[in-house]
Amino acid sequence: MNKIPIIMDTDPGIDDAAAITVALNSPEFDVQLITTMAGNVTVDKTTLNALKLVEFYHKDVPVAKGADKPLLRNYEDSSYIHGESGMGEYEFSPHQRREIDLHAVQAMKEVLEKNSEKVTLVAVGALTNVALLLMEYPELKRKIKELVIMGGSLSSGNVTSAAEFNIYADPHAAKIVFQSGVPIVMAGLDVTLKALLSPKSFETLPSLGRSGTMLHSLFSSYRGGTPDKGLQMHDVCTLFYLLYPEKIKTEDLFVEVATEGPAIGATVADIQRKYHKNPNTKVCVDIDVDFFNQWFLEVVGKIG
Ligand code: BDR
Ligand code: CA
Numbered sequence: 001m002n003k004i005p006i007i008m009d010t011d012p013g014i015d016d017a018a019a020i021t022v023a024l025n026s027p028e029f030d031v032q033l034i035t036t037m038a039g040n041v042t043v044d045k046t047t048l049n050a051l052k053l054v055e056f057y058h059k060d061v062p063v064a065k066g067a068d069k070p071l072l073r074n075y076e077d078s079s080y081i082h083g084e085s086g087m088g089e090y091e092f093s094p095h096q097r098r099e100i101d102l103h104a105v106q107a108m109k110e111v112l113e114k115n116s117e118k119v120t121l122v123a124v125g126a127l128t129n130v131a132l133l134l135m136e137y138p139e140l141k142r143k144i145k146e147l148v149i150m151g152g153s154l155s156s157g158n159v160t161s162a163a164e165f166n167i168y169a170d171p172h173a174a175k176i177v178f179q180s181g182v183p184i185v186m187a188g189l190d191v192t193l194k195a196l197l198s199p200k201s202f203e204t205l206p207s208l209g210r211s212g213t214m215l216h217s218l219f220s221s222y223r224g225g226t227p228d229k230g231l232q233m234h235d236v237c238t239l240f241y242l243l244y245p246e247k248i249k250t251e252d253l254f255v256e257v258a259t260e261g262p263a264i265g266a267t268v269a270d271i272q273r274k275y276h277k278n279p280n281t282k283v284c285v286d287i288d289v290d291f292f293n294q295w296f297l298e299v300v301g302k303i304g
Helices: 014-025 043-056 104-114 128-136 138-143 165-169 171-178 199-208 210-220 236-243 289-303
Strands: 004-010 029-036 063-065 119-123 144-150 184-187 230-232 248-253 255-257 267-269 281-287
Touching (some): 004 014, 004 104, 014 029, 029 043, 063 104, 104 119, 104 128, 128 138, 128 171, 138 144, 144 236, 165 171, 171 255, 184 236, 199 210, 210 289, 236 248, 236 281
Parallel strands (some): 004 029, 119 144
Antiparallel strands (some): 248 281
């Protein structure tokens, strides 16, 4: 089987932890690098959390620390959703792992350069690292197969009326990324607020072994939804898209990012196609939620 080479740019974060679980344990993916940034919690914490997860799964995947703040605006975290550490109350075993001695952007550059085939970038945090990469090394755009983003929304936001957290966290970076010409898939709130981990799936997790028990503990203190109504699995949708694109409905649209005013961080799509003939983004608009739950439990169950 030809594995999909990926770089994961992430800010763990509880749904990030679920996404990293899937990426590291699905035979279809070849995770070559995990990069971090300031997002749900500070970059020191997101890096530590990524290292804890790589250690938890005993994987040999490098972690590189990236941006400690957005390009222009002030940093605002999301610890009210993910807890002070970003990993709820779960106690990971002590370990000696360290991040590599390269900034995330340099590490991404090296991975893109050394691969003869194109690499998929899975970006599930603020887009600061990705924007820096595209600005500093525009010649590497051709090495990116596609950029699958968790972020944005065609309607309302989850951090302000208009903006989703990852785009709001660094709207200037997001603007650069959406204007870059790199093929973009946007898994935003339009699908991620539908793709909830059901109460039944949540209850099943501890019976699935060590990984399910860890995820159950993380999701127990997560404030993105509730265990009895459903938990928001935002970042996991990017990997689901890569494996099962036929289970997600998409629309090709031109998307721009607002960088000022009350709509700062909003992704504005030209749905009427009045201003832009050529779309720049494949926007995910619907998802097979039952299949998504079944698949997620299967992946976790196989880890044991
Ligand atoms: C996004 O914001 C973060 O809190 C989550 O990890 C996800 O990437 C959802 O808006
Ligand atoms: Ca995230």
